[in-house]
Amino acid sequence: MKRFLKSINVPELLRPLGQLIFFSLGSTIFLSAIALVLALILDRTVVGQTLFERLNVSLYTYTLVNLPQVAIDGLTIGFVYAAIALGYTMVYGVLEFINFAHSEIFAVGAFVGVEILIALDTFGILADASILMAYIYLILAILGGMLAAGGLAVAVERVAYRPLRHASRLVPLISAIGVSFLLQDVIRLVESLTTGQFNRIFPTFGNFDSRVILAKMTMGTTPITLGMSIKSIIVIVSAVLMLVALNYLVNATKIGKAIRAVAQDHPTASLMGIDVNRIISLTFLVGGMLGGAAGVLYALKFTRIDPFVGFFPGLKAFTAAVLGGIGNMTGALLGGIVLGMLETFAGSYMGVFTMGAAGSEYKDIFAFSILILVLIFRPQGLMGANVAQKA
Amino acid sequence: MVPTFWTDIIKKPEQGIYPHIIILAHMILGTGLVYISPRSNLAFLVLITSFFTLYYFKADQRFKLIVGVVLTLFILPVVGVRNIFYLEVIFQISVFAALALGLNIVVGFAGLLDLGYVAFYAVGAYLWAFFGSQQYYVLPFAPGTQPSNLPFLLPGDAFYLFMFAAIFVAALTGILLGTPVLRLRGDYLAIVTLGFGEVIRVLANNLDKPLNFTNGPQGITPIQRPTMPQAAVDVFNKLFGGVVGHEVSPADMYNVMFYLLALAVIIVIVFVTRRLDDSKIGRAWTAIREDETAAIAMGIPLVKMKLAAFAVGASFAGVMGVLLAGSRTFISPESFSFMQSIGVLSMVILGGSGSIPGVILGAATVTILNLQVLQGLSLHLSQLRQSDAVIPIINFAWADLSTQLDPAKYQRLLFGLILILMMIFRPAGLIPSQRRKRELASDEAEGGE
Numbered sequence: 001m002k003r004f005l006k007s008i009n010v011p012e013l014l015r016p017l018g019q020l021i022f023f024s025l026g027s028t029i030f031l032s033a034i035a036l037v038l039a040l041i042l043d044r045t046v047v048g049q050t051l052f053e054r055l056n057v058s059l060y061t062y063t064l065v066n067l068p069q070v071a072i073d074g075l076t077i078g079f080v081y082a083a084i085a086l087g088y089t090m091v092y093g094v095l096e097f098i099n100f101a102h103s104e105i106f107a108v109g110a111f112v113g114v115e116i117l118i119a120l121d122t123f124g125i126l127a128d129a130s131i132l133m134a135y136i137y138l139i140l141a142i143l144g145g146m147l148a149a150g151g152l153a154v155a156v157e158r159v160a161y162r163p164l165r166h167a168s169r170l171v172p173l174i175s176a177i178g179v180s181f182l183l184q185d186v187i188r189l190v191e192s193l194t195t196g197q198f199n200r201i202f203p204t205f206g207n208f209d210s211r212v213i214l215a216k217m218t219m220g221t222t223p224i225t226l227g228m229s230i231k232s233i234i235v236i237v238s239a240v241l242m243l244v245a246l247n248y249l250v251n252a253t254k255i256g257k258a259i260r261a262v263a264q265d266h267p268t269a270s271l272m273g274i275d276v277n278r279i280i281s282l283t284f285l286v287g288g289m290l291g292g293a294a295g296v297l298y299a300l301k302f303t304r305i306d307p308f309v310g311f312f313p314g315l316k317a318f319t320a321a322v323l324g325g326i327g328n329m330t331g332a333l334l335g336g337i338v339l340g341m342l343e344t345f346a347g348s349y350m351g352v353f354t355m356g357a358a359g360s361e362y363k364d365i366f367a368f369s370i371l372i373l374v375l376i377f378r379p380q381g382l383m384g385a386n387v388a389q390k391a
Numbered sequence: 392m393v394p395t396f397w398t399d400i401i402k403k404p405e406q407g408i409y410p411h412i413i414i415l416a417h418m419i420l421g422t423g424l425v426y427i428s429p430r431s432n433l434a435f436l437v438l439i440t441s442f443f444t445l446y447y448f449k450a451d452q453r454f455k456l457i458v459g460v461v462l463t464l465f466i467l468p469v470v471g472v473r474n475i476f477y478l479e480v481i482f483q484i485s486v487f488a489a490l491a492l493g494l495n496i497v498v499g500f501a502g503l504l505d506l507g508y509v510a511f512y513a514v515g516a517y518l519w520a521f522f523g524s525q526q527y528y529v530l531p532f533a534p535g536t537q538p539s540n541l542p543f544l545l546p547g548d549a550f551y552l553f554m555f556a557a558i559f560v561a562a563l564t565g566i567l568l569g570t571p572v573l574r575l576r577g578d579y580l581a582i583v584t585l586g587f588g589e590v591i592r593v594l595a596n597n598l599d600k601p602l603n604f605t606n607g608p609q610g611i612t613p614i615q616r617p618t619m620p621q622a623a624v625d626v627f628n629k630l631f632g633g634v635v636g637h638e639v640s641p642a643d644m645y646n647v648m649f650y651l652l653a654l655a656v657i658i659v660i661v662f663v664t665r666r667l668d669d670s671k672i673g674r675a676w677t678a679i680r681e682d683e684t685a686a687i688a689m690g691i692p693l694v695k696m697k698l699a700a701f702a703v704g705a706s707f708a709g710v711m712g713v714l715l716a717g718s719r720t721f722i723s724p725e726s727f728s729f730m731q732s733i734g735v736l737s738m739v740i741l742g743g744s745g746s747i748p749g750v751i752l753g754a755a756t757v758t759i760l761n762l763q764v765l766q767g768l769s770l771h772l773s774q775l776r777q778s779d780a781v782i783p784i785i786n787f788a789w790a791d792l793s794t795q796l797d798p799a800k801y802q803r804l805l806f807g808l809i810l811i812l813m814m815i816f817r818p819a820g821l822i823p824s825q826r827r828k829r830e831l832a833s834d835e836a837e838g839g840e
C-alpha cells in the first residue's frame with residue numbers, strides 16, 4: 001500500500017487541477033471585464049435606454065447581475081467541450097488525422113447512457129431510488145456510455161481508418177465523414193426500431209434538477225436568486241475528474257509514455273518495442289471513452305437527445321481543439337473552456353447589446369467565426385507552439 | 392482483380408459494326424420499354440443506362456454524338472412528358488450532375504476538400520429568390536405579416552440575366568470566402584468550408600430581422616418562373632404531340648425547359664472543365680493537388696490558383712441555384728443543409744474525382760438510388776404496412792413497423808456507405824480519371840509504393 005501511494009506522481013495530479021482553475025478563472029475574469037466595459041459604453045446610448053424602459057434597470061446592472069450565472073453555464077458547457085476536444089486532439093496527436101466521426105461516438109455514448117437509465121426507469125427502479133442510489137445509477141450510465149463509445153471508436157478505427165493509414169491525407173478524412181453519416185442513421189435506425197421514435201429524454205430522478213442557492217438579490221423590483229443546478233456541479237466535477245485522470249495516464253504512466261512516443265514518430269516508436277497499432281487503438285479507446293462520458297453528461301444537462309445531437313458539440317469541440325492548438329492536451333482544455341465561455345457570453349449578451357437584432361441564434365456560427373479567425377491569425381493555436389507543421 | 396474479370400466476361404467489342412448495333416439496340420430497347428410501360432422504374436433504368444453503353448463502347452465519334460443528341464434532346468423530353476415523374480428524376484440528375492461537376496473542379500482537380508459547397512448553391516438560389524419574388528417589398532415586415540397584394544420586383548425575363556449574374560456573384564462569394572482560408576492545409580480547409588456552409592444556412596434562417604431578407608425558416612415563395620413563349624409549347628406539341636399522346640400544357644413544358652437549361656449548363660461546365668484541365672491552370676491545379684510544396688517550388692502562385700478553382704466551382708453552383716429557385720418557385724434554408732454538400736461529395740467520390748464521365752455517372756447513380764430505389768422501397772414498405780402481412784418466423788406484423796423506418800429518410804446511411812466503401816476499396820472511383828489511370832499503371836509497373 002505504502003509503495004503504491006509512493007508511486008503516485010502527485011505533481012502530475014495537481015498540475016492539471018491548477019491549470020483548470022487558472023483557465024476557468026482567467027477566461028471568466030477576462031470575458032466579464034469585456035462584457036462590463038461594453039455595458040458601460042452602451043449604457044449611455046439608445047441600447048441602454050431601451051433596456052431601461054423595458055426592465056427598469058440600467059444595462060450595467062443587468063450585465064453585472066447576470067454575470068455569475070453566465071459564467072457558470074459557460075464553464076459547464078466548456079468542460080463538456082474540453083472532454084470531447086481531448087478525443088480529437090489525442091487522435092490528431094498520434095495520427096495527424098481529424099476523426100470526423102468523433103461527434104457520433106459522443107452521440108452513441110449519450111444514447112447508451114440514456115438507454116440504460118430508461119431501462120432502469122421502466123423497471124421502476126429509478127422512481128424510488130434514494131439519493132445515493134441515484135448517483136450510483138448515474139455513474140453506471142456514464143460507465144456504460146464510456147464503454148460503448150470507447151469500443152465503437154476502436155472498431156471504427158479498425159474498420160474504416162486502419163486500411164487507409166498510408167493513403168494521402170484527405171482519404172481517411174473522407175472515410176471519417178462517411179462513418180459519421182453512417183453512424184447517425186444507424187443510431188436512428190436502432191432507436192426507431194424499438195419505439196418508433198428517435199428522440200430520447202433523460203429520465204428525471206434523484207435531485208439533479210434542484211439548485212444550490214448561492215445568493216439572493218433584487219434587480220430593480222424583481223428578486224433574483226443566484227444558483228447553480230446540481231446537474232452543472234455533476235458535469236463540472238466529473239469532467240474535472242476525467243481530465244485529471246487522463247492527464248495522469250498520458251504524462252505519468254508507462255502507457256502514456258508509449259502514446260507520446262507514437263505521437264512523435266511511428267517507426268522509431270516501433271523500433272523501441274512499442275506495438276504502434278495497439279497504442280493507436282488505445283488512443284481511440286481513451287478518446288472514445290471521454291467522448292462517451294461527455295455524451296452522457298451532455299444528455300444530463302440538456303435532457304433531450306436525438307441522433308444528430310453530436311454534430312454541433314463535435315464541431316465546437318474540434319474548434320476548441322484547434323483554438324488551443326491541436327495535438328496539445330493542455331491546449332484542448334484551455335480551448336474548450338474558452339470556447340464554452342465565449343459562446344455563452346455571446347449567447348446571453350449579444351441579444352441585449354444589439355437590441356434583439358442578433359441574438360443567441362447566432363451562437364452556433366460564433367464558434368465558426370472563432371475557428372476561422374484562429375486559423376488565419378494563429379494556425380498553431382493558443383498553446384500549440386511546439387506542434388510542428390508537417391505538410 | 393475485378394476489372395479484368397469484367398472485361399473477360401463482356402469481351403468488349405473494339406471495332407466494327409457491333410458496338411454501333413449494341414448502342415442502338417440498348418437505346419431502342421429502353422425507349423420501347425418505357426413507351427410500353429410508362430410507370431415501370433425498371434424500364435426507365437434500362438433507358439438511362441443506355442448512356443453508359445454509349446460511353447463504354449468504342450464507336451465512331453460522330454455516331455456517338457448523334458445518338459447522344461437524340462437521346463438527350465428528343466427521347467428523354469418526350470418520355471419525361473409522358474410520365475412527369477421521370478422528368479423530375481432526369482432534372483434532378485442533371486442538377487446534381489452540374490453541381491457534382493462544379494465540385495469536381497475544386498475537389499478533383501485542385502484537391503481542395505470543400506464540405507460547404509452547397510453554400511454557393513444557396514447564394515445563387517437566394518439571389519433569384521430575392522429579386523424574382525415580392526421579397527423586396529416584404530423587407531419591413533416580419534415573416535407572415537406582409538400584405539397579400541404585393542407586386543413582383545422584376546419580371547420573369549430577368550431570370551435569364553440572373554443566370555449570368557449568378558456566375559459573378561457566386562464567384563465573388565467564393566473569392567471572399569476563399570481568400571482568408573485557402574492558405575490552410577487540406578484537412579483544416581475542409582472543416583472551415585463546412586463552417587462556412589453552416590454560416591450561410593444560419594444566416595438564411597435568421598436574416599428575417601431586423602430587415603426581412605430571407606423570410607427565415609419559412610423560406611421565400613412564390614418565386615417567379617422565367618417567361619416562356621407560347622410558341623415553344625406549340626412547336627413541341629406540333630413536333631411530338633403524336634408521340635406523347637396528350638396535349639402538352641405549359642406547366643409540363645416548363646419542366647422540359649428547366650431540364651434543357653440544366654443540360655446547357657452541364658455542357659458549358661464540361662467544356663470549360665476540359666479546356667481548363669488541359670491548360671496551364673489545370674496543370675497548376677494538378678501540381679497543387681499532388682504536392683503543394685513542390686508546386687510552390689515550381690513557381691505556381693498557390694493561393695491564386697486555389698482561389699481560381701474555388702471561384703470556378705462556386706460560379707457553377709450559383710447558376711444551378713438560380714435554376715433551382717426558378718424551377719421550384721420556393722426556397723428555404725432546409726434545401727442547403729450539410730447533408731446536401733455531402734451528397735454532392737459522395738457523387739464525386741463514387742464516380743471518380745477528376746473524371747468528368749465518372750462524376751456524371753456518380754451523380755446519376757446516387758440520384759437514382761435516392762429517388763427511385765430508396766423511395767421505391769419506402770412505397771413498398773408502406774404498402775406492406777397497410778396490409779395484414781406478417782413477417783413469418785418472428786411473427787411480427789408489418790403494420791406495427793414504425794414510420795420512422797422509411798428508407799427514403801436514410802440518405803445519410805447511403806452517403807456514408809458510399810464514402811467509406813469507395814475510400815477503402817476503390818479510391819479512384821468507378822471511372823477513374825485518365826491521369827489517375829496513368830499514375831496507377833505506372834505505380835503497378837514500379838511494384839507499388
